Amino acid sequence: MEDKQQGFATFGGPVILTLVCEVATRALKAVRYQKFNVHRRLRPEGVGGLIDRYLTIPNLQDGELKPIAPLVEALRNERLLDRVNQFNNGQSYLLPMAFPEGSPMHPSYGAGHATVAGACVTILKAFFDHGWQLPLGKDEATGRYIAYEPNADGSGLVEVLLEQPLTVEGELNKVAANISIGRNWAGVHYFTDYIESLRLGEQIAIGILEEQKFTFGENFTMTVPLFDGGARQI
Structure with missing residues (x-):
């Protein structure tokens, strides 16, 4: 009979769609707190600007920009700075960005897109057969x-x-990754913004699922696959 029954108020379209929207708003609030109240991480564009000034204005190297000297040396050792400078015909150490207006004005970590993607995808993995091929x-x-x-x-x-x-879990993970990595390609986030924000969104979704379980009349468990390869049972 399992293929002749469908959920509605529980385990059906209304509750799943509502939860996907709800975790999106919760994820944005949580990541906003991390941005402004905890980390305040400088955007890649800002770091690039500091590196360019360090290399093009020598009298700043022993002054206000001295703290970034180890970063500049690390990039020199990887020959990245030489490649960028050659690309720019020796005029600049900056690279073009996808957004002509530059990065958003709020801090880099966490990434709002990645946090929302991680939360929404986790809800879908919880309710659907994530192992389906x-x-x-x-x-x-x-x-x-x-x-x-x-x-x-x-x-x-x-x-x-x-x-x-290919499985449902794998395809959902791809959706979350593509949304998140797209912001990295644009030059407004770091890789760690992407991966750690996915995990933040995942934890937000799991917390909401644990709360929601008490509102269901049915006795059930959910096994949710995690981005790190583990699983959480609710």
Whole structure:
């Protein structure tokens, strides 16, 4: 009978959609607190500006910009600064950004997009069969699963062969990662903003699910897969 029944007020569309929206607002409030009341991390754009001034205005190197000397040396050792300077024909150590107006004016960590993505995806993984495998075709010669990915210039799709099938959990994790990493590509966040904010959103969603369980009449448990490969039972 399980394929002939559907949830409604509990385990159905209304409650799932409502929770996805609710965790989004909670995630934004939580990450805003982390931004302004705890970390106040400088945006990559700001750090880039300090590095450029350090390298182009020598009399600042032993003054107000002396604290960033270890960072500059680390970048020199990786030859990143040489590559950027060469790209700019020796005129600047700055790189272009996706946003002409620059970074948002609020601090870098946590990342609002990543926190909301982590929270919403966690709700979906809790309510849906996260281990369900997408119905992919198989390559007759190798027996591997057939999937598709963009070609090098993004103009079309090319076939790839996978050892393991795609799952609901994996695809939801991709959604969260793409939303978060897109902000890194734009130059307004660090990698750690992305991964730690996903985990922050995940914990917010789990906390709400634990609270919501007491409002359900049914006796149930949920096993929620986590971004770090573990699981949490509610």
